[in-house]
Amino acid sequence: MRQKLALMIDFEKALEIILSKTQNLNSVENVPLSESIGRILAQDVISDINMPPFRKTAVDGYACRKIDLTNPLQVIGTIAAGTFPKSEILPNTCMKIMTGAPIPIGADYVIPVEDTSTNNEGKVLLTGKISRSNICELGEDIKSGNIAIKAGTQIQPKHIAIMAALGCHNPQVNVKPNIAILPTGDELVEPTQKPIGGQIRNSNGHQLIAQVSEAYCIPNYFGIIRDTKQSTYDALKKALDENDVVLLTGGVSMGDFDYVPEIMEELGIQIHFDSIAVQPGKPTTFGTKGNKLIFGLPGNPVSSFIQFEFLVKPAIQKLTGSTSNSNLTLKLPLEVTYTRKRTERLAIIPAQITSNQTALPIEYHGSAHIFALNNANAVIFIPKGVSSIEKGDLVDVRQI
Amino acid sequence: MRQKLALMIDFEKALEIILSKTQNLNSVENVPLSESIGRILAQDVISDINMPPFRKTAVDGYACRKIDLTNPLQVIGTIAAGTFPKSEILPNTCMKIMTGAPIPIGADYVIPVEDTSTNNEGKVLLTGKISRSNICELGEDIKSGNIAIKAGTQIQPKHIAIMAALGCHNPQVNVKPNIAILPTGDELVEPTQKPIGGQIRNSNGHQLIAQVSEAYCIPNYFGIIRDTKQSTYDALKKALDENDVVLLTGGVSMGDFDYVPEIMEELGIQIHFDSIAVQPGKPTTFGTKGNKLIFGLPGNPVSSFIQFEFLVKPAIQKLTGSTSNSNLTLKLPLEVTYTRKRTERLAIIPAQITSNQTALPIEYHGSAHIFALNNANAVIFIPKGVSSIEKGDLVDVRQI
Numbered sequence: 001m002r003q004k005l006a007l008m009i010d011f012e013k014a015l016e017i018i019l020s021k022t023q024n025l026n027s028v029e030n031v032p033l034s035e036s037i038g039r040i041l042a043q044d045v046i047s048d049i050n051m052p053p054f055r056k057t058a059v060d061g062y063a064c065r066k067i068d069l070t071n072p073l074q075v076i077g078t079i080a081a082g083t084f085p086k087s088e089i090l091p092n093t094c095m096k097i098m099t100g101a102p103i104p105i106g107a108d109y110v111i112p113v114e115d116t117s118t119n120n121e122g123k124v125l126l127t128g129k130i131s132r133s134n135i136c137e138l139g140e141d142i143k144s145g146n147i148a149i150k151a152g153t154q155i156q157p158k159h160i161a162i163m164a165a166l167g168c169h170n171p172q173v174n175v176k177p178n179i180a181i182l183p184t185g186d187e188l189v190e191p192t193q194k195p196i197g198g199q200i201r202n203s204n205g206h207q208l209i210a211q212v213s214e215a216y217c218i219p220n221y222f223g224i225i226r227d228t229k230q231s232t233y234d235a236l237k238k239a240l241d242e243n244d245v246v247l248l249t250g251g252v253s254m255g256d257f258d259y260v261p262e263i264m265e266e267l268g269i270q271i272h273f274d275s276i277a278v279q280p281g282k283p284t285t286f287g288t289k290g291n292k293l294i295f296g297l298p299g300n301p302v303s304s305f306i307q308f309e310f311l312v313k314p315a316i317q318k319l320t321g322s323t324s325n326s327n328l329t330l331k332l333p334l335e336v337t338y339t340r341k342r343t344e345r346l347a348i349i350p351a352q353i354t355s356n357q358t359a360l361p362i363e364y365h366g367s368a369h370i371f372a373l374n375n376a377n378a379v380i381f382i383p384k385g386v387s388s389i390e391k392g393d394l395v396d397v398r399q400i
Numbered sequence: 401m402r403q404k405l406a407l408m409i410d411f412e413k414a415l416e417i418i419l420s421k422t423q424n425l426n427s428v429e430n431v432p433l434s435e436s437i438g439r440i441l442a443q444d445v446i447s448d449i450n451m452p453p454f455r456k457t458a459v460d461g462y463a464c465r466k467i468d469l470t471n472p473l474q475v476i477g478t479i480a481a482g483t484f485p486k487s488e489i490l491p492n493t494c495m496k497i498m499t500g501a502p503i504p505i506g507a508d509y510v511i512p513v514e515d516t517s518t519n520n521e522g523k524v525l526l527t528g529k530i531s532r533s534n535i536c537e538l539g540e541d542i543k544s545g546n547i548a549i550k551a552g553t554q555i556q557p558k559h560i561a562i563m564a565a566l567g568c569h570n571p572q573v574n575v576k577p578n579i580a581i582l583p584t585g586d587e588l589v590e591p592t593q594k595p596i597g598g599q600i601r602n603s604n605g606h607q608l609i610a611q612v613s614e615a616y617c618i619p620n621y622f623g624i625i626r627d628t629k630q631s632t633y634d635a636l637k638k639a640l641d642e643n644d645v646v647l648l649t650g651g652v653s654m655g656d657f658d659y660v661p662e663i664m665e666e667l668g669i670q671i672h673f674d675s676i677a678v679q680p681g682k683p684t685t686f687g688t689k690g691n692k693l694i695f696g697l698p699g700n701p702v703s704s705f706i707q708f709e710f711l712v713k714p715a716i717q718k719l720t721g722s723t724s725n726s727n728l729t730l731k732l733p734l735e736v737t738y739t740r741k742r743t744e745r746l747a748i749i750p751a752q753i754t755s756n757q758t759a760l761p762i763e764y765h766g767s768a769h770i771f772a773l774n775n776a777n778a779v780i781f782i783p784k785g786v787s788s789i790e791k792g793d794l795v796d797v798r799q800i
Contacts (some may be wrong), residue, residue, distance in 0.1 A: 034610070034613075035590065099699070141771050159703070165600070166430040197483075197484055201567060206434070210437050305561065
């Protein structure tokens, strides 16, 4: 059997190595606003206008002078949103005004309609209390030329309103990385087939397609790669030629039929590590060839899921120039006491964030136990060297 | 001006009314696994196999009998993943075995390869400690016929591995609701145009398209509806005929040109409320016609964003039969003391969850201030009647 590179490296060190080898793809394209969700802005969104673009009312009501508020006010016109007032407010007059409409010259106050009554001469009276002006000042939200959204931001629905408001209808974004997915193993059959004998269905290949799509990248699925040197070599070579990132699953532990590390070397891939002090995910391998990243992920779907989320995703984010932190680490009290025997690895265990805001580990038989993730909405990080954590102690939790 | 229906109703009451009027669409389709992300399962995913389907090893190593562990073991064969062993383990023998491969008859233990050495007769010796068996038992994760994932689950990447493993390659899911988006207002121009005079760009229409897409529904954009009774009537009628949900924005406050509530009544829409004690979002209107839901959202993009997230989305989830709770309420300490003068409404304010896991309100000029959401990753709920919350006190926070 092939010798491993070296001792297990720490998970944090593995992530640091991956990020140090990852460069922004630096390739951009313009996309319509409606297709920009999830993409990473390649340039700042600059405001081409003042917002608000004019002094406007925040409420439906009557625009007037604050010093006249104690007098009956004669209504001298109506201002709809989208139209500019033709006359100005003179003493003891007002104009009916609709939310968002421009404030007429002379006015410094808008009486909300619900705080008024009309007297028998048709004049408007303030019935409520005098409060703030209800006027939005020109440019109070943003001034023309200012940066509204920074390059590197992942575009979410909340950014769309800003971009639409500023006329950024065809934003420049970083291209989506192409990510090859190569599940390996003679024992695998596709989900459409019923496994016989020692076969199992290919589950993590399809899981990775879904994870890659959800990360707003392009998944290129290569199908199941059989356990021969030639087919592994051919598939990996093609995948490397055509993609920015290659994800292999299986074939990276110490079995006799695990050709992958050997072939990676033959293809000129520099292997940076092949074992991480993490559970699940110990036999995770990482290599580079030029700017291309190659991950050998374990064949077990829970390992592959977790290592994609916490090692591959940060690399993808760096490839696309993303500065958004998509996954918050929470510190939550443990719902039950946790103990383990072996402590030489960081453990990442499926968990549920309860309604009491505690972290509850979920029944989990190990890295092949894909059903454990079904009811998990988070994972708990149990640090290396720690064998037990008391109920109520704070642990690091990340949502999945 | 049109009279409002009644007094403001509480936000919780508004949500309760909406959900009481919302029925599951009860229409299903089958989609390929690769297109199933975000969809709501219409039927339970049942396991058609035992998982694992046979006793298998969790590690690379040597399958043997536990009682022989203190003796040198003769290697009598190799078992690759996907192949079944042809012979059985006799006393003081072992078989080399690869992760995932079936356990040979007679074996009750697998020695991990890293815990072995080979003597000069080629026999295998245990060098490490005796631990657990490293064997995964048949059906220990799930048994054939058991429910793996329940109907009503929103399919996420973590479910894909399970569905793939069980052969559920074409899952039955609930159809995506069709959601019409009708921004109204003479002052609006599309983002491609530069606003002149009192015009502003249509921002919340595009924001809603993005929100609807991100909620895995079908957005049907009707373009800007002008402020005439006829165009509003025609657009709303067509939208109602062709969609499950209609989202109007603007036109629902008390201005003279706000025809929407009147037209809703003319079209036979029953209006259930038209004012909520919430800030932003007070003039939110909700009506139904048969099973169709009609929301009149405020014209300000922050109001429209927030009311979509917290009122429309729960309704959409019910339409699709979703039982997944996609948005967790966290209780976090306030980073700074918060005070306000008027307390007659629930306030939903943009905030940031800091790295110290506190909730920090973000500078916010009111519901037209779309830039406030740019740096927000959450909102804080300040209950009705509460005028001040001390730094460090717990508040309800939801991520956006």
